[in-house]
Amino acid sequence: MDRSSRAVFPSYRAVFRRWLACAVLLCGVAQASVPGLARAAIAPEVDVTLQAAFWVDATGQATVDEVVSLPATALQPMEHYRAFRLDGAALWLRVEPPSLDPGHRWYLMLSAAAFANRATLHTLGPDGQWQKQEAGDRLPVSQWDHPDQTPVFALAPQAGAPVWLRLENRPASLSPRLLLMTEERLLEMRSWTFLMVGGYLGFGLLVLFLAWVHARLYADRAFVAYCAYVICMLGFQASFTGIGGLFFWPDHARWNDAAPALFMLWLTASGIWFVREVCAVSRYHQRVDRFVLVWSLFGLVFPALYLWLQNQAVFVVLNLYGLLSVLLSFGLCVWTWRLGEKYAGWMAIGFLPVHLSYPFPALRSAGWLPDGWATQYAVLIGSAIEIPLLLYILHRRAKEFNENRARLRAIESTDPLTGLTVVPVLTLRLRDALRRARRYGHRCGLVLVDLANHADIVSREGREAGDRALVVAASRLSAVVRDVDTVCRIAEARFVVLVEGPLADDELKRLAQHIVARGLERIPALPADVALRFRLVSMALPDDTMAGVDDDHLVTHMGAALDRMVSDPRKVVQHLSPATNSPQPEEGSVELPAAQKWAK
Structure with a gap:
């Protein structure tokens, strides 16, 4: 980089120094504009626990005057943090606050809100009489002198005399910790x-x-x-x-x-x-x-x-x-x-x-x-x-x-292998479809599909490949129909497709050709020369020529027509026309070579 580029782009150190100077300036302005926060930072809380002396009143009946008149040897210094098991006794703490700044309001906090049944602070008033402030779990918080989450007591900065704190608690032990702090620090905490x-x-x-x-x-x-x-x-x-x-x-x-x-x-x-x-x-x-x-x-x-x-x-x-x-x-x-x-x-x-x-x-x-x-x-x-x-x-x-x-x-309503609908569900849907078709005067369709080369796939590639071919066949049949249509496996390699109406006459023929073509597509999970060779029979319903046939036996009659197609392997699609009384191949039936060419 040449000198001109250095002049245009300042170094990162210079930018950082300028940013740091601005931050320091902003902090100084904020501290000067909020003097309370500045004083609170100078005067944080002070732990005065270890500066106190204690005496345990076994009876729990001693008054503050009696405790003050005790000899100095009766009080023990609080040399370390400790727990007191009182059980009816009272703990007296003598605390001598340091010199306090009169420009602040000072408070003495007793931490651990859940472990103080009663806390009473005795301070000597200007008239020489003892004044007390009360807190603790045995007193409603609304009646505390300074309601807070933990006992808090106010201290007069000008009072140089020691203060006496009386504590009760049972049955848990009491581990007092006393914090002396300003009002600003108390509000912050x-x-x-x-x-x-x-x-x-x-x-x-x-x-x-x-x-x-x-x-x-x-x-x-x-x-x-x-x-x-x-x-x-x-x-x-x-x-x-x-x-x-x-x-x-x-x-x-x-x-x-x-x-x-x-x-x-x-x-x-x-x-x-x-x-x-x-x-x-x-x-x-x-x-x-x-x-x-x-x-x-x-x-x-x-x-x-x-x-x-x-x-x-x-x-x-x-x-x-x-x-x-x-x-x-x-x-x-x-x-x-x-x-x-x-x-x-x-x-x-x-x-x-x-x-x-x-x-x-x-x-x-x-x-x-x-x-x-x-x-x-x-x-x-x-x-x-x-x-x-x-x-x-x-x-x-x-x-x-x-x-x-x-x-x-x-599992109760689907085929475990293919995930298709089971036969009882197909029967119910077929009856409903025929009832709607007769009521509204339109037609629905029924297609019987057979995977003709399933036995060849099993004998050549094994049972696992045959099951995989059935799963792929079910997937491809489901892909060519709508969401409202139903695909069901009624035998090992035979499927039924119920096409909901209204249905035009030539739509069922196009669907049949589409099914044959989808079966001839490449299957990634099987060898390249293995394809799904579908053979199918379709019928538009309701069919007046089949009026004497029960709805439950429609698939049986169509299966008989599909079985007769085995004699002519070149026939892969047969549409049962209502013009004939017996299921015969239609003149425009699709043969296997034509289906292969259409698929390409």
């Missing part, structure tokens, strides 16, 4: 959470609608079980993330407290039922099928006992039921897959995203993992992958089963 969970719920409802459409279309119980599974999964995610308490049941505290556990049990029970239906366990072992059915029913009725007792024993049973159900569902899928259930293996793969993400919230509720982003949203992300994947597997399964059922139904 809330917007992203609403976007993610709202998109998930909307996508889940769409999948649920498609599943119900499939259930109505295929009449398959597996889709009904899948719908129940998806409904329970959506309910579990709405309650577990706190979206349900904020939007769907803000005035029902007891339901908000129990919903995560109940939906978890129903989700597990419906999942086992779903696996039972898809894997067809009853087909392989009756006792295993009854055990799986009882296991699923246990998950439906156990919530009543859980709500009644709500102690550590039923909570252990709940966790064991969920863990063992994961192993049971995966084991059933692999077991039935090895026994020949093809889609059971795909089901095992489809369940993997939730099976791999389930341990995070399970270990969190058991107190073995601290609260975090993974424990809160792992199952949500896994189910977002699993739900459409399972629907696709179900769709492929139902489609294949429906095609098999359609083939079984088609």
